[in-house]
Every structure is written in structure tokens, then in C-alpha cells.
Amino acid sequence: MALEALKQAIExxxxxxxxxxxxxxxxxxxxxxxxxxxEMGKAIHDAFADEQVDAVxxxxxxxxxxxxxxxxxxxxxxxxxxxxxxPRNIGNDLYMAEVYSFTRKKIYPIEISRxxxxxxxxxxxxxxxxxxxxxxxxxxxxxxxxxxxxVGIGICVEKGFQNGGRQLREQGYRxxxxxxxxxxxxxxxxxxED
Amino acid sequence: MALEALKQAIExxxxxxxxxxxxxxxxxxxxxxxxxxxEMGKAIHDAFADEQVDAVxxxxxxxxxxxxxxxxxxxxxxxxxxxxxxPRNIGNDLYMAEVYSFTRKKIYPIEISRxxxxxxxxxxxxxxxxxxxxxxxxxxxxxxxxxxxxVGIGICVEKGFQNGGRQLREQGYRxxxxxxxxxxxxxxxxxxED
Numbered sequence: 001m002a003l004e005a006l007k008q009a010i011e012x013x014x015x016x017x018x019x020x021x022x023x024x025x026x027x028x029x030x031x032x033x034x035x036x037x038x039e040m041g042k043a044i045h046d047a048f049a050d051e052q053v054d055a056v057x058x059x060x061x062x063x064x065x066x067x068x069x070x071x072x073x074x075x076x077x078x079x080x081x082x083x084x085x086x087p088r089n090i091g092n093d094l095y096m097a098e099v100y101s102f103t104r105k106k107i108y109p110i111e112i113s114r115x116x117x118x119x120x121x122x123x124x125x126x127x128x129x130x131x132x133x134x135x136x137x138x139x140x141x142x143x144x145x146x147x148x149x150x151v152g153i154g155i156c157v158e159k160g161f162q163n164g165g166r167q168l169r170e171q172g173y174r175x176x177x178x179x180x181x182x183x184x185x186x187x188x189x190x191x192x193e194d
Numbered sequence: 195m196a197l198e199a200l201k202q203a204i205e206x207x208x209x210x211x212x213x214x215x216x217x218x219x220x221x222x223x224x225x226x227x228x229x230x231x232x233e234m235g236k237a238i239h240d241a242f243a244d245e246q247v248d249a250v251x252x253x254x255x256x257x258x259x260x261x262x263x264x265x266x267x268x269x270x271x272x273x274x275x276x277x278x279x280x281p282r283n284i285g286n287d288l289y290m291a292e293v294y295s296f297t298r299k300k301i302y303p304i305e306i307s308r309x310x311x312x313x314x315x316x317x318x319x320x321x322x323x324x325x326x327x328x329x330x331x332x333x334x335x336x337x338x339x340x341x342x343x344x345v346g347i348g349i350c351v352e353k354g355f356q357n358g359g360r361q362l363r364e365q366g367y368r369x370x371x372x373x374x375x376x377x378x379x380x381x382x383x384x385x386x387e388d
Contacts, residue, residue, distance in 0.1 A: 031249075031310045032273040034265045055225075060255035065273070068262050071228045079226040079259070116225045 002194050003043045003178040005036055006156065010191060016184040020159075022129075028156060029062035029128050040178055041069025044126060044154030047176040051151040054121045055080055057143070059110060059135055066156050067126035074124070080117070082110040082139060095145045097138035102131070110138050117146035130155040130177065133164025140173075157181060160192055196388050197237045197372040199230055200350065204385060210378040214353075216323075222350060223256035223322050234372055235263025238320060238348030241370040245345040248315045249274055251337070253304060253329055260350050261320035268318070274311070276304040276333060289339045291332035296325070304332050311340035324349040324371065327358025334367075351375060354386055 013026040027033035044066070053074045058067035059082045071079040085108060087094055094111040101108060117123075125139055136153065143150050150173060158165045158177035161184075168175050180192040207220040221227035238260070247268045252261035253276045265273040279302060281288055288305040295302060311317075319333055330347065337344050344367060352359045352371035355378075362369050374386040 025307065026309070030275065030277065030307060032262065032265070032275070034262065034273055035270040037262070038266070038270075061258060061275070061277075062254075064255060064258040065262050068226065068228065068231070068259050071226070072232070076229040076232075079228055081224065081226070081255070083224065083255075113219065113224060115220070 001043070001047055001176050001178065002180070002192070003040060005039050006179045007191055009033065009036060010157070010179055010181075010189060014189050016187050016189050019184050022157065022159065022181050022184070022189055024157060029065075032065045037065050037069045038072075040066045040156055041071070041073045043178055044070040044124065044176065045073035047154060048124055048152040048174070051124075052122055053077055053124050053151060055116075055123050057082070057112075057123050057125045057139060058127055059139060060084055062129070063127040066128055066154075070124065070126045070154060078116070080112060082112050082142065084108055084110055087111050095142040097141040097145075099138040100134045102134070110135075110142070112142050112146075114146070117142070117148055119147035121146070121148045122151050123148050124152045124154055125150060126154045128156045129159070130157075130164045130168075130175070131159040131162045133162075133167055136164060136168065152176065154178075195237070195241055195370050195372070196374070196386070197234060199233050200373045201385055203227065203230060204351070204373055204375075204383060208383050210381050210383050213378050216351065216353065216375050216378070216383055218351060223259075226259045231259050231263045232266075234260045234350055235265070235267045237372055238264040238318065238370065239267030241348060242318055242346040242368070245318075246316055247271055247318050247345060249310075249317050251276070251306075251317050251319045251333060252321055253333060254278055256323070257321040260322055264318065264320045264348060272310070274306060276306050276336065278302055278304055281305050289336040291335040293332040294328045296328070304329075304336070306336050306340075308340070311336070311342055313341035315340070315342045316345050317342050318346045318348055319344060320348045322350045323353070324351075324358045324362075324369070325353040325356045327356075327361055330358060330362065346370065348372075
């Protein structure tokens with residue numbers, strides 16, 4: 001299910017920092033390659049084309065660009081993004097979860113308005129990265145609270161050397177990652193071959 | 195330059211809170227109406243179709259969805275979004291500005307990597323809201339630091355009863371707002387007629 005154009009972009013522009021950080025801010029999460037994002041959205045759609053999908057979910061901020069394109073590919077279903085931080089300006093009637101950020105080394109809340117999720121809604125969750133899976137667990141908790149059905153999880157870049165993807169698959173989720181980084185070795189990003 | 199579909203969405207789903215807050219989280223900045231976002235992106239493109247545009251800029255998080263669609267309409271130019279908060283994981287070589295948030299009542303930094311902006315680059319700035327213009331001034335400061343040329347500013351919803359839009363136009367910027375809220379009167383959102 002890997003997306004060749006994404007793997008090429010990672011090989012061309014991705015940078016490894018230390019043994020754990022994969023920086024792809026040149027095309028995925030600071031400056032966005034819009035055509036590549038559209039390809040990613042289409043690939044995520046194609047992976048779950050057999051499913052009826054009512055909405056795409058993600059978390060602000062870096063999930064929004066690929067999730068937008070996935071929502072477009074699913075025929076302009078709504079995109080709902082969880083807000084981070086203390087709730088403000090989106091009302092009080094919220095589903096909430098807590099997420100531990102390894103980058104910031106602290107816990108932050110995420111929330112989605114109850115008005116936009118309802119029982120039986122079939123959703124695909126999209127995010128730019130999957131590493132430990134902490135943010136994804138937060139979104140899944142919100143989906144359980146709302147009794148939504150998570151029909152798929154579409155990830156742009158999975159860090160295969162961390163546990164998030166394995167744990168989600170063991171829980172039975174359909175996880176599709178468009179590129180999987182198996183390791184950072186000698187300062188180089190090692191991508192999984194198909 | 196108003197976009198009829200956006201005005202209709204505001205009339206149908208927008209909510210006024212107090213005398214200053216316009217909530218459009220049902221279609222613009224929490225749950226996204228993707229088809230409407232594409233129309234907004236196209237309308238922003240059309241407003242500046244006479245300009246050569248090298249990139250679209252915005253600020254995370256709520257600017258990303260409409261800015262993505264504008265970047266697509268401009269022929270898949272890169273979308274660059276400023277990050278909020280203390281810099282992390284995007285390197286040290288940054289343009290920075292400080293923005294006062296009226297919602298959160300505090301100053302926060304925004305930053306864009308120096309690698310992605312360069313002298314003479316022609317950019318359109320897109321955001322979901324324009325009110326006091328504080329966030330926009332931060333982005334404009336970064337553009338001045340980078341010696342980029344701001345050929346246009348595209349806004350989804352301008353609060354015409356606050357000063358941001360007027361000040362930007364007085365400074366000579368081409369500001370295009372797809373809907374302008376002139377007032378909140380008796381709990382109702384009053385939109386400017388074309």
C-alpha cells in the first residue's frame with residue numbers, strides 16, 4: 001500500500017535527526033507539497049474504497065492537510081479535526097481525551113464537539129505520522145465515547161520502529177501507512193520495501 | 195468578491211456569541227465542509243488570478259484547510275503554514291514574530307523555517323478569520339523579514355466591525371474577504387451586502 005511518490009519525497013528531502021526523529025517538514029508538515037498531499041489523500045481513499053465513510057477525522061495541525069485531501073477523495077465527506085489544548089470557543093459539549101506528547105513531554109487535552117460525531121457514524125482517521133500512537137489512542141477514545149465506527153486508519157509516515165502501528169493492528173484496526181520508516185541507521189532513513 | 199455559498203452557510207449555521215464572537219465551527223474551523231472549502235480556495239485564486247503566485251502562506255491550525263484549497267487552485271503551489279508556540283522539531287533557523295491572542299489573552303510566537311521563504315517570493319496569505327489582524331500582522335512581519343512580496347490576502351470571514359481589514363487596506367494590501375460580518379445585532383450575524 002506504499003505510495004511511491006511519498007517514498008521518493010522522503011528519500012529526496014527527509015532528514016534524520018538522532019535515532020528517532022524523521023523530519024519531513026519540506027513537504028508534509030510545514031511546507032506542504034499540495035500535489036503530493038492530493039496523491040496521499042487518494043491513496044488513503046483507495047485503501048478503504050470498499051467502505052462507506054461518513055467523515056474523516058484528524059488532529060490539528062499537521063493532520064489537516066492530508067486529511068483534507070482524503071476527505072475530498074472520499075467524495076467531499078466532512079473533515080473533523082480535534083482541537084488541542086484547553087477548550088475555547090467551540091462550546092462546552094465536548095468529547096475529550098488526554099494525549100501524551102513525546103515531543104513536548106507533557107499531557108495535553110484534545111476535544112471534538114459532540115455535535116459532529118454520533119453513534120454509528122463510520123469514520124476514517126488520517127494523520128501525518130504514527131509513532132507511539134499516543135495521539136491516535138486519544139482520537140480512538142473519542143470515537144469510542146461517541147460510538148463511532150472506525151473503519152480505517154490512514155497514515156502518511158509510520159515509524160515502524162515504534163509500537164503504535166503494531167498495537168493498533170493487534171487491536172484489529174485496519175491501518176494503512178503510505179510509507180514506513182523501519183529504522184534510522186547511520187543517520188539515514190531506512191524505508192520499508194513493499 | 196463575496197462568495198454566495200459561504201454567506202449562505204454563515205446564515206444557515208453560523209452562531210453569534212455575545213457581541214463579538216462568530217462561530218462557524220460547523221463548516222469552517224472544526225468540522226470542515228470540504229466542497230465549500232474548495233469553492234473558497236477557488237474564489238481566492240480568482241481574486242488574484244492576475245498575479246504570479248509562488249506560495250500560499252497561513253497559520254496553523256484553522257487557516258490550513260482553506261489555504262490548502264487555495265494552493266491547489268493556484269496550480270498546486272506550495273502551502274507553508276506558520277507554526278505556533280515555542281519552536282520544536284523544525285530546526286533553529288527560523289523567522290519569528292509575536293502574536294497577541296485575544297481569545298487566549300496572551301502573546302504567542304509564530305515561526306516559519308527560513309529554508310522555505312526567500313527574497314522576491316510572491317505569496318498570497320490565506321486565513322479563515324480576520325478580526326483585529328494580530329495574527330496577520332505576525333505573518334506580514336515574517337514576510338518583511340524574508341523580503342517576500344505579499345501580492346494578496348484572502349480571508350474567508352472578515353469581522354468588518356473590527357479594525358484588521360481597514361488597517362491592512364490602508365497599508366496598501368489587497369485584501370479579499372469572501373464574507374464580511376458587519377455586526378452582531380440582537381444575537382444575529384449581520385452580513386455585508388455586495
